[in-house]
Structures are given as C-alpha cells and as structure tokens.
Amino acid sequence: MASTSEGALRPAPRGRLDAGAAAMMVVLCACWGLQQAIVKLAVADGAAPLSQAALRSVGATLIVGVVVLGLGRRRGFVPTGTVLPGIGAGLLFALEFALLYTGVSLTTASRAIIFLYVAPFVVAIGGHLMLPGERLGRWQVLGLISAFAGIIAAFADGLFAGGGSLLGDLLMVGAAIAWGATTLLIKASTLSRTAPLVTLLYQLAVSAVALPLLALAHGADLAIPLTTTVVLSMGFQIVIVASLSYLGWFVLISRYPASRLSAFSFLTPLFGVAAAALILGDTLTPAFALAMVLVAGGIWMVNRPG
Known part of the structure; x- marks a missing residue:
C-alpha cells in the first residue's frame, strides 16, 4: 500500500497523453537520439x-543515489515491497544491454535498429494482456504498424545488405523483449506506486554493477581516454541522459499508459539520424522524410482521441 507522502509525489494515472506529456516525450526522444551521435564522437x-x-x-x-539519500529522510519515500521488482527491472535493463551489444557485433547497424524497435509492440501487447486500461484498439495497432514501417523505410538500405546474421538478429529481438519487459514490470508492479527517483535508482544501481562486468567480459577498457570530447560526452550521458531524461521517462510511465508512451520511441532512431547528419556530416536521404511522415502519423494514430 502506498503511503500518504508517496501519493503526494505521484498524481493519479491518466488514460490519454496530454500536450505536455507528448511534448516531453518528443524532447526525451530527441535527447536519446542525440546521444547516439555523442557516443560516436567519443x-x-x-x-x-x-x-x-x-x-x-x-x-x-x-548522482541519483545522493539525491535519494537526501530525500530518504522523508517517511515513506521508499515504500516496502519494491526491492524485488526493482532488482528485476535493473537486471532486465542490464540483460537488454548484454543482448544489444552482442547482437550489434553480429549484425548490421540498420538491421539492429529495425529489430530493436520491436520493443513498442512488446509493450503494447503486454499492456493489452496485463494492464487494465491499456487495451489495444484498431487505431493503436495501425499506428504502431505505421511507425514501424517508418523505421524500416529509414533503414531499408541496410536491411538486405550483407554482414547480418540470424543469431545477431535474434539477439536484437531479445534485447527488444527485455526493453519492453522492463517497462511492463515497472508498470505492473509496486514500482508504479513509488517515487520515480527510486525506480530510477534501482535500475541504475543494478546496471552499475552488471554493465562494468559485461564490459570487461567483452574486452572493453573502462579506463577511457580523458580527452575533451570524451569528458563532455560522458557528462552529457551521465547528467542529461541517465539522470534527467530517464527520470523524466519514469515520471511519465507512472502517470500515463505505457503503450501510448512507447509509440514515441520510434522517433529516437530518426532523431539519431538527424543528429548524425548535423554533427557527424552524414547524408540524409529522401527515405528519411518518408520515415518521419510514417512515424509521426503512427504516433498520432496511437494517441488519437476517441
């Protein structure tokens, strides 16, 4: 049972996204897409x-741990019954990265992105089956298909190119399932009734243990060069992406239907392409414009009123 102080932190769930939530999701997706170019620079x-x-x-x-410890003096900030689902969410997050980085090494980047964005379908189907108030209608299904078609259009050149493998593709599907399962676990468990900062800390803390071990297992060197580019990149990723944007995501997840929010995630790779063109000098193709139309139309269909 959530405490009184916890309830004050979390407004009542809503069935439909308002303009503020939609705008916030666009900003978050732009941030995550920009991260792709920032990582490449590093x-x-x-x-x-x-x-x-x-x-x-x-x-x-x-960073988040210090904030939670400071707020932890408030009685009821961390409700009981959240430890196991919190650890589970963190393990799923780490599993997603393990499958993602292994899969990317075995298939092409274009195929990896296309198969990774099966995740919104995992959330939509899981929400339809498990979460009250998240039943899929005809327009929601058509919207998800339209948005996914946009991703295929944007990365079609690499879909049938050489360099891919069935194992790599399956690992990317597994990463998508882990991504979607993380969202569903948070939405269906006691984590949906706790402060978003606490949910974020669970995910970060478990991944802070698992990901370094995974990096070492893959032969990656944790002693990265401290060039200006790398330092600025890591600052952006730590403060803006992992601390602030993920917190914004968990705030939205606690208040709005997961399937409607997940539809916006199709924007992330398109923002990534745009950021690569702006920062890295990559070329935008006519297919990018088609992809934007299909994704934007799909998001509208998923979130249309009525």
Missing part, C-alpha cells in the same frame, strides 16, 4: 560504447 576518441554505457550507469547511480 568512440572516435577511443572510448568503447560498452565502456561508456558502464561508466554512465556508475556516474548516474552516484
């Missing part, structure tokens, strides 16, 4: 992606 300076992910979790755990 890779060019010698910081392996998995090393960056591990250090990001460690750094953000320290």
Whole structure:
C-alpha cells in the first residue's frame, strides 16, 4: 500500500497523453537520439560504447543515489515491497544491454535498429494482456504498424545488405523483449506506486554493477581516454541522459499508459539520424522524410482521441 507522502509525489494515472506529456516525450526522444551521435564522437576518441554505457550507469547511480539519500529522510519515500521488482527491472535493463551489444557485433547497424524497435509492440501487447486500461484498439495497432514501417523505410538500405546474421538478429529481438519487459514490470508492479527517483535508482544501481562486468567480459577498457570530447560526452550521458531524461521517462510511465508512451520511441532512431547528419556530416536521404511522415502519423494514430 502506498503511503500518504508517496501519493503526494505521484498524481493519479491518466488514460490519454496530454500536450505536455507528448511534448516531453518528443524532447526525451530527441535527447536519446542525440546521444547516439555523442557516443560516436567519443568512440572516435577511443572510448568503447560498452565502456561508456558502464561508466554512465556508475556516474548516474552516484548522482541519483545522493539525491535519494537526501530525500530518504522523508517517511515513506521508499515504500516496502519494491526491492524485488526493482532488482528485476535493473537486471532486465542490464540483460537488454548484454543482448544489444552482442547482437550489434553480429549484425548490421540498420538491421539492429529495425529489430530493436520491436520493443513498442512488446509493450503494447503486454499492456493489452496485463494492464487494465491499456487495451489495444484498431487505431493503436495501425499506428504502431505505421511507425514501424517508418523505421524500416529509414533503414531499408541496410536491411538486405550483407554482414547480418540470424543469431545477431535474434539477439536484437531479445534485447527488444527485455526493453519492453522492463517497462511492463515497472508498470505492473509496486514500482508504479513509488517515487520515480527510486525506480530510477534501482535500475541504475543494478546496471552499475552488471554493465562494468559485461564490459570487461567483452574486452572493453573502462579506463577511457580523458580527452575533451570524451569528458563532455560522458557528462552529457551521465547528467542529461541517465539522470534527467530517464527520470523524466519514469515520471511519465507512472502517470500515463505505457503503450501510448512507447509509440514515441520510434522517433529516437530518426532523431539519431538527424543528429548524425548535423554533427557527424552524414547524408540524409529522401527515405528519411518518408520515415518521419510514417512515424509521426503512427504516433498520432496511437494517441488519437476517441
């Protein structure tokens, strides 16, 4: 049972996204897409992606942990019954990264992105079966299909190119399932009735242990070069992405239907492509415009009123 102080932290759940929530999701997706280009800049300076992910979790755990300890003096800030689902969410988050980085090494980047974005379907189907008030309607299904078609359009050039493997593709599907399962676990458990900061700390703390071990197992060097680019990149990832944007995500998850929020995640790889064009000089193709139309239309269909 949630305490009185906890209830004051968390407004009553809502059945439909309002303009503020939609705008916040767009900002979050833009932030996550920008991270893709920022990570590539740091890779060019010698910081392996998995090393960056591990250090990001460690750094953000320290920041969020200090904040939670400070707020922990408030009675009821951390309700009982959240430890097991919290650890479970953290393990699923770490499993997602383990499957993702192994899968990416065995398939092409385009195929990896396409198969990873099976995740919103996992959330939508799981929510339909498990979560009251998240039943899928015809428009929601069509919207998800439209948005996924947009991702395929954006990365179609690499879909049938050489370099992929069935094992790599299956691992990326596994990463998508772990990603979706994390969202469903948070939404269906006592974590949905606790402060988003606590949920975030659970996920970060478990991943702060698991990801460095995973990085070392993959032969990644945690002693990354401290160039200006790498330091700025890690600062962005730790403070903006892992601490603030993930907190924003958990705030939204605690208040709105997971399936409607997850539809916005299709924007993330498109923002990543746009950021790569702006920062790294990559070329945008006409397929990108088609992808934006399909994804935007799909998000509207998933969240349309009525």
